[in-house]
Amino acid sequence: MRLNVTHKTTYRFDQPIRRVVQSLRLxxxxxxxxxxxxxxxxxxxxxxxxxxxxGAGDWIETSTVTGPIDEVMVTVTGTVETTDLSGVLRGHRERVPPEAYLRTTRFTRPDTALAKLAEGATKGADSPLKAAHDLANAIRDAIAYTPGETDSHTTASEALAKGAGVCQDHTHALIAAAQTLEIPARYVVGYLHAEGSIAEASHAWAELWVEGLGWVGFDPANGVSPDENYIRIGSGLDSVDAALIRGVSQGAGSEELDVDVQVSAADQ
Known part of the structure; x- marks a missing residue:
C-alpha cells in the first residue's frame, strides 16, 4: 500500500522566547x-x-531556532510504500540487544496486578508467539479504549487499575506485563491509516521479542499486529524515550501545542 502522510506540529508561545532546540525522530x-x-x-x-x-536503528536529527520566537512549526510530508509482514520487523538493522528492553521505567514498572494478568493470560500458551498474542489480547480486554480517562503521565499500573486508557496506556501495560515474564518489550511510535479504528495524532504499539522470529509488533488498542496500514518511525523504552519530538526552550512564558496528522492511501 502507498500511504501519504502530512503531520504538522505547531508550538506557540504567549511571549517571544530566545531559542528552541529540538531532537527529531521523524x-x-x-x-x-x-x-x-x-x-x-x-x-x-x-x-x-x-x-x-x-543503536535502535532510528534516524535522529537536531534542530535549533533562534529568536525572538513566537511560533515554531514542524511539518512532515511524505509517501511510504508498505507491506504486510504480520508484525514481524524483518530486515531492521540495530545494535541494541533484546535484553536491554527488560529494563523498566516509571511508566512501565509492573505491579502485582500486571504480573498476575501476564501469568494468567499465558498459562496455556504452547509457543512464544502464542504467549505474546494472548498477552496482547489480555491487555486489550483489561483496558477499554476510553479517551480522556488518562493523560501523558499515567503509568501502566494506573491504567490497568482504571480499566481505561488510550494507545499509550495499552502499550505501556503490554510492555510491563511482558517484562514480568522476562520477555523483552519496547514502545513503538508511528502512523496508522485507519477509518473507524483507534488512531490518534500519532499512534503507538509495542514490539515483543519472540524467539525464532525476532521483534514482532502488537497493537492491543486495535487488537491486531501492524500490517500495511502502519508506518513505523522509531522505538524506545516508553512514550518519553520514543517521542517523535523532544526539545527545550529558553525564555519565560507558556507554550501551546497543536498537532494535526493526516494519513491516507495514495489512491484516495
Missing amino acids: WPSEFEGQIATEWNVDIPGSVRGSAFRN
Missing part, C-alpha cells in the same frame, strides 16, 4: 515492511545540526 524506519519514496521534514527558520542513527 523519519520512517528502514526494514522490509516499508520504503519511504518521498519524505521531507521542514522547520522554517531552523538550523539543522547533528544527525545520526542510534
Whole structure:
C-alpha cells in the first residue's frame, strides 16, 4: 500500500522566547515492511545540526531556532510504500540487544496486578508467539479504549487499575506485563491509516521479542499486529524515550501545542 502522510506540529508561545532546540525522530524506519519514496521534514527558520542513527536503528536529527520566537512549526510530508509482514520487523538493522528492553521505567514498572494478568493470560500458551498474542489480547480486554480517562503521565499500573486508557496506556501495560515474564518489550511510535479504528495524532504499539522470529509488533488498542496500514518511525523504552519530538526552550512564558496528522492511501 502507498500511504501519504502530512503531520504538522505547531508550538506557540504567549511571549517571544530566545531559542528552541529540538531532537527529531521523524523519519520512517528502514526494514522490509516499508520504503519511504518521498519524505521531507521542514522547520522554517531552523538550523539543522547533528544527525545520526542510534543503536535502535532510528534516524535522529537536531534542530535549533533562534529568536525572538513566537511560533515554531514542524511539518512532515511524505509517501511510504508498505507491506504486510504480520508484525514481524524483518530486515531492521540495530545494535541494541533484546535484553536491554527488560529494563523498566516509571511508566512501565509492573505491579502485582500486571504480573498476575501476564501469568494468567499465558498459562496455556504452547509457543512464544502464542504467549505474546494472548498477552496482547489480555491487555486489550483489561483496558477499554476510553479517551480522556488518562493523560501523558499515567503509568501502566494506573491504567490497568482504571480499566481505561488510550494507545499509550495499552502499550505501556503490554510492555510491563511482558517484562514480568522476562520477555523483552519496547514502545513503538508511528502512523496508522485507519477509518473507524483507534488512531490518534500519532499512534503507538509495542514490539515483543519472540524467539525464532525476532521483534514482532502488537497493537492491543486495535487488537491486531501492524500490517500495511502502519508506518513505523522509531522505538524506545516508553512514550518519553520514543517521542517523535523532544526539545527545550529558553525564555519565560507558556507554550501551546497543536498537532494535526493526516494519513491516507495514495489512491484516495
